Amino acid sequence: MRQKFARLVGGVAIAALAMGGVTACKSDSGTDEAAGDSCGAKIAFFGALTGPAAALGVNMNGGVKLAIDKYNKENADCQVTLVPLDSQGNPEQAPALAQQALDDAKILGIVGPAFSGESEAANPFFSEAGLVHISPSATRPSLADQGWKTFFRAVGNDYSQGPAAGRYIKDVLKAEKVYVVDDQSAYGAGLADEVKKVLGASVVGSEKVQGEGKQSDFSATVTKVKSSGATAIFYGGYYQEAGLIRKQLTAAGVTATLVAGDGVNDASYITGAGAAAAEGTILTCPCQPATEARGSFVEDFKALNGGEPGTYSDVAFDAANILLAGIKAGNTSRDKMLEFVKGYSGEGVAASYKFTETGELDPTQVKVWAYKVVGGQVVPDQEIPKS
C-alpha cells in the first residue's frame, strides 16, 4: 500500500515537472521576440576561469564584471548580465561552450575567447552565427586571416609583441648569445619564431618543451642552456612552465635573463619560480600596465574584485565597454551589434580603439611594454620603441 502511495506521489511529481518544463519552454521562446528590447541583454566572458591558466582568465573576467557593474549602476532600469563561460583554456571544450553562447539569444556580444587555441576552435561557430566577439588577449597572428566576420581583438598580435621582445633583447639587454625555448603551443611557438627572426645569428640554440602542465622537469633543457653560454633566454609559453624553468635554471646556476611574452605576465609566475629566481625577468605585453589605466579604473577594480587588476584586466574592461556602448545605443540584435563594433572608434582606459578590416586593432594604437620582476612584483619597465 505504502509503495503504491509512493509511486503515485512520484508520478504526480514527474508530471508536474514535465508541465513545468513545457511552460518553461514557452517562456523561453517568448524571449526571442523580446530580444528587440535591450533590457535583460547579456554579455559573455569566454576564457579560462579554472585550470592551469586560470589566473589570466580571472583577471579579465574581473574587468568585464566591473564594466557591467558600472553600466548597471548608471542604467538601473535596464540591467545587463554577465555570463561566464569557463573554457579552462582547453580548445576541446571551446566548441561546446560556443554553442552554449549561441543558444542563448540574449547574449549580444562576447569578451574573448581569451587564448589563441580556443579562439581557433570557437570562432568559426561565432562567425557563422554572426555573434560579435572582442578578444582582450588572443594574440596569435593568423587568427585575423581566417575570414571570420565576427572577430575583433583589442590588443596587438604576436607580430607586434615578438619583434618587440627581440628588439628588447638585442638593443636593451645587448645579449649576443640567446637561447629560445617554446612550449609548442600556437601562442608560444608563434612568438618564439618572431623572436628568432629578429635575433638571427645571435640565437645559439632552441628547444621545444611540453606545455599545459605536462612537464615539470626541465633538467635536459637546463643542461643545454647552461652549456650554450647564453646570456639571455626567450621563452614562448605560459607562466606555469616558465616558473618551473626559471626556478630550475637558477638552481643550476644559470644567471641569464629570461625574457617571455604576456602569457607569463602574471603574479603566478613569481609564485612558481620564487621571488629570488624570478628577479630580473623581462615580460613583454602588447598592453600598457593595467595599473596605469586612465581614470578611476584601478580603484574601482579593487573595490569590486578585492584585488589589484592584472594583465589585460583593463583591456577586457574596455572590450566590455565597447559592447555595452552598443547596447546603450540601441543595437539590440546580433547583426546591429556586429555593425556597431565594426564602425567603433573611441577611447578606453587602456588605449584608443578602432579596428581594421580583419578585426585587428589599428596598428598605430598598439603599444608593446616591457615589464620587469623586481622584489617579487611585476613592475613596468619601459615602452619598447617601435623600431
Added chain:
Amino acid sequence: MDFNALFSDFGGYTITGLTVGAIYALVALGYTLVYGVLRLINFAHSEVFIAGAFAAIWGWAAFGLDRDSVVSGFGSIMLYLLVGALIAAVASAGTATVIERVAYRPLRKRNAPPLAFLITAIGASIAIAEAFGIYTRRLPVGAPTVVKNDVLFEVFGAEVTVVQLLVIGSALAMMVALDLFINRSRIGRGIRAVAQDQNTAALMGINKDRIILVVFIIGGAMAGVAGMLYDIRIGTLTYSVGFLLGLKAFTAAVLGGIGNLRGALLGGLLLGLVENYASALFGANWKDLVAFVVLVVLLMFRPTGLLGESLGRARA
C-alpha cells in the same frame, strides 16, 4: 639529432637522468608492492605521492618557511629535511591507508571483480587530485629552498650538486632498507607469504588484512619521501603533476618487472636516463615518445619486464 649536445655533456645528462629516475623508482615501489601482494594496480598511488609533496610544503610552512626562505647551516638543513620527510611520509601513508580502507577493502570483502577495483582506483585518484586542486585554487605552490643546490664535486666533467646527491642517495638507501626488510624481517616474510598465496598464508596464521595494510603504509611512506624530494628538486608543486608522474612510475615498475622491488629501482633509473638522453638527442618534446617506444620494444623481448615478476615467488 643533436649528438653534439648529448656527448659534450654526457655526464650531466646522466646525473640529472638518474635524479629523475630515483624519484620514479621510489613511487614505483608503491605500485610494485601493492601489485605483488594484491594483483591490483593502485592508480590512486599518484595522489598518495601528491599528498606527501603538499604535506612537506605545508609542514615547512608551519615551521615558518615560505617559498622564498633559504635554509642555511648543516644542522638546520638536516632537521628540516627529517621533519619534511617525516610529515610527508605520515601524510602519504595515511592517505594510502584511507584509500585501502575506503576504496579497496570493502570491495575485497564482497569479492568484487577486478574491473571494480580499477574504477574505484581511478575514482579515488581523480577525487583526491581535484580536492587538492580546489584547495590550492589550481595555482602552483612554491617550496622553500631547504637545500641549496651548490655544486659538490665533479665526475668526468659533470657537476654533481647537493640536491642530486641527496635525491639519488636517499632513494638508494631506502631501497636497500626496504629490500632487507622484505627479505629478512618477520613482517617481510608475512608479505612474501601473502604475495605467494593469500589463503594458505591465512591458514598458517598470518593476518592477511594487516599485511595488506602494512604494504599500503610502506608504499605510501616511500611515495611521501619521494614527494618531499620532488619538492626540493623541482621547487614548485601543482596539484595535477601526480597523474603523469604516477604514470611514469607505473611504467618504471612494469619496465623493471612489476611485483619486483629491485626491478622498480632498475626500471625507474632506466626510464629517467632514457628520457633525459632522448631530450638531449631529439629535443625535450620527443622525450615521452622515445621513452614509451623503448618500453614497448623492451616488453616485446621481455614481456615480464627486465627482472621478471616476483615478490615472494622467485626466491620462495
